[in-house]
Amino acid sequence: MAGLYGQQHVHRITSLEKGTWTSRSYREAVLRHLQPVIPYDAYCFTTVDPSTLLSTGAVTEDGVEAIHDQLFINEYMEEDIHKYADLVQSDQHTAILYAAVHSNPESSVRYKNILLPAGFGDEMRTVFISNDSCWGYLTLYRKADQPAFTEQERSQLEEWTYSIAKMLRITSLTLIEEMKRESPAEPGILLASNALKLVSLNTSAEYWISQLRLMEGISPNTLPRPVRAVASHLLSQLQLEQSAACKSLCASPSKVCIQLPDGRYLMLQASHLKQLDGSDQIAVMLNQAMPQELLSVLAECHGLSPREREVLGYVLRSYSSKEIAAAMYISAYTVQDHLKSIFDKTGVSSRRELIWYFVSRFQLTDELTIG
Numbered sequence: 260m261a262g263l264y265g266q267q268h269v270h271r272i273t274s275l276e277k278g279t280w281t282s283r284s285y286r287e288a289v290l291r292h293l294q295p296v297i298p299y300d301a302y303c304f305t306t307v308d309p310s311t312l313l314s315t316g317a318v319t320e321d322g323v324e325a326i327h328d329q330l331f332i333n334e335y336m337e338e339d340i341h342k343y344a345d346l347v348q349s350d351q352h353t354a355i356l357y358a359a360v361h362s363n364p365e366s367s368v369r370y371k372n373i374l375l376p377a378g379f380g381d382e383m384r385t386v387f388i389s390n391d392s393c394w395g396y397l398t399l400y401r402k403a404d405q406p407a408f409t410e411q412e413r414s415q416l417e418e419w420t421y422s423i424a425k426m427l428r429i430t431s432l433t434l435i436e437e438m439k440r441e442s443p444a445e446p447g448i449l450l451a452s453n454a455l456k457l458v459s460l461n462t463s464a465e466y467w468i469s470q471l472r473l474m475e476g477i478s479p480n481t482l483p484r485p486v487r488a489v490a491s492h493l494l495s496q497l498q499l500e501q502s503a504a505c506k507s508l509c510a511s512p513s514k515v516c517i518q519l520p521d522g523r524y525l526m527l528q529a530s531h532l533k534q535l536d537g538s539d540q541i542a543v544m545l546n547q548a549m550p551q552e553l554l555s556v557l558a559e560c561h562g563l564s565p566r567e568r569e570v571l572g573y574v575l576r577s578y579s580s581k582e583i584a585a586a587m588y589i590s591a592y593t594v595q596d597h598l599k600s601i602f603d604k605t606g607v608s609s610r611r612e613l614i615w616y617f618v619s620r621f622q623l624t625d626e627l628t629i630g
Contacts, residue, residue, distance in 0.1 A: 273422045281437055282306055282430040286318045286395075289423060297412045299399035301379070303327075306427060306434060309392035311554050311575045312344060313618060315434060316522030322377070323400065329373045335615045339369050344577030346386045347393045353417040357381035357407040374400070381407040385416055387424035394427035435549055438523055443467070447545030450532070455490055457482055458540060467545040470519055489513045489529040490541045497531060514560050516548055524548040526556065557617055561604045570597040574610055575617060 272292050275285065286304045293299070305317040319327070333339055341354045357380065360367045364375075374382060380403035387395045401408065447464030451457055460468065471483035493513040513529040526548040532540045548556065554575070558568040566587075573583040580598070584591045598610070607613045 272419050276422060276426060280426070280430055282427070282434040283316070283318060283437065285426055285430050289397075290318070293399070293416075297383075297399065297408070297416060298401075298405075299383075300402045300405060301400040303398045304395065305397075306395040306431065307393060308553075309394055310572060312347070312393060312577075313553060313575075314518075314522065315431075316438065320400075322379075323398075326373055326377045330369070333369045333373060335618055336611060337368050339367055341384050342577075343384065343386055343396050346384060347388065348577065351417070352388060352420055353383065353385040353413050355381065355383050355408045355410075355413050358410070361407070375403065378402055380405065383408045383413060383416065385420055387420055387427050389421070389424035389428045392428075394424055394431060397423075438549070439547060442523065442547045449486070449543050449545070451482070451486070451490055451541045451543065453494065453539060453541065455482060455487055455541075464543075464545050467525060470525070471517070474517075474520055485515050485517050485525075485527050486543055489515050489527045489543060493529040493531060493541060512560060514556060516553055516556055524553060526552075554617075563601060563604060567597050567601050567604075570594060571601060571613075571617070574598070574601075575614060577614075 272289060275288055275292070278285075278288075280288065286306075290302055290304060301320040301322045303317055303319045303323045305319075306315045307313060308315055323330075334342060340359055341356060346352055346354060356367060356370055356374075360370050364371050369382075374380070379400045381401045383399045385397045386393055387397070399408070443463035443466050445461070445463045447461060447467045449457065449460035449464040449468070468483060468486070471485060472479065472481070475483055477483065490513075492515075496513060515527050517525045517527070519525060524547065526544075526546050528544050530542045530544070532542050534540060554568065554572060558571060563571065569587060570583060573586060578586065580591050580594045583594045587594070601613065602608060605613060605616060607616055
């Protein structure tokens with residue numbers, strides 16, 4: 260009976276391929292169909308940019324949202340099992356955490372230090388691959404007082420991954436429009452004095468500033484940190500230009516990219532306006548950035564060469580040096596040379612720091628920003 264019930268829901272999930280969906284509405288429908296067959300207490304269903312594996316937005320339950328920052332750090336900064344990037348490259352795209360750690364809870368930092376304190380006893384992770392690219396991640400959670408996920412449930416979810424991955428790829432075509440839906444059509448423009456006092460702004464800039472203030476929890480009279488960051492960076496560059504410093508130090512554009520809580524990315528860039536009356540001002544442009552634009556923008560900020568940008572793209576997808584060498588038809592030694600140059604330009608000392616820097620921060624270097 261249970262098998263027949265499960266098969267009915269398998270058919271219902273594959274039948275979703277015939278519907279008309281947005282990316283979010285499709286993911287919500289999948290979660291509804293999964294619940295009767297694979298019961299869960301919490302979830303996080305994230306779409307990603309296949310070229311970088313950067314998130315393009317998540318459907319998340321409140322209980323998971325509360326530990327999201329810890330999970331984020333664990334994914335990119337700590338050694339652990341069942342990392343999403345590892346599952347992408349694995350032959351098995353679905354994995355149960357408790358099955359791997361029940362005899363040794365110490366083997367997973369995520370299980371011991373994040374899930375158990377939050378009241379969760381198990382998680383099941385799945386990555387969705389279509390046309391050799393990853394389009395999203397799904398993690399289901401069960402509370403500590405519930406049974407762990409079973410191998411049968413893991414196998415069932417694994418069987419559905421092909422259909423779900425295909426639909427995530429198809430609905431990704433509409434995802435850009437979804438992400439732009441609430442955003443202003445016109446670019447935001449604001450003017451500030453050299454003392455970083457707001458002078459004027461258009462309606463679009465007012466909207467984006469309100470979003471940044473909401474994110475930072477600051478008052479309406481405070482200029483958001485990203486605006487101050489790009490403006491401060493620009494002022495630093497202008498000072499360098501007036502000094503005897505090497506011209507290469509002045510090549511970094513005054514840009515910053517911030518991910519807003521709703522998943523949208525906001526790009527800010529500062530420019531110097533020389534007024535005819537001598538009172539110079541700073542103009543800051545604010546535009547929504549699409550996920551596929553981020554890598555090139557961030558690479559530009561750090562002056563990475565085209566080859567270094569290509570290596571960076573593979574690093575963000577957790578390729579090993581050997582795999583990068585094979586993909587780029589170069590030697591592993593050349594890969595290491597590129598990595599050393601990337602580390603020097605971005606101010607990091609390891610792959611892990613590099614991934615963390617690009618995936619989580621989207622900011623200019625700390626020494627050129629202000630609090």
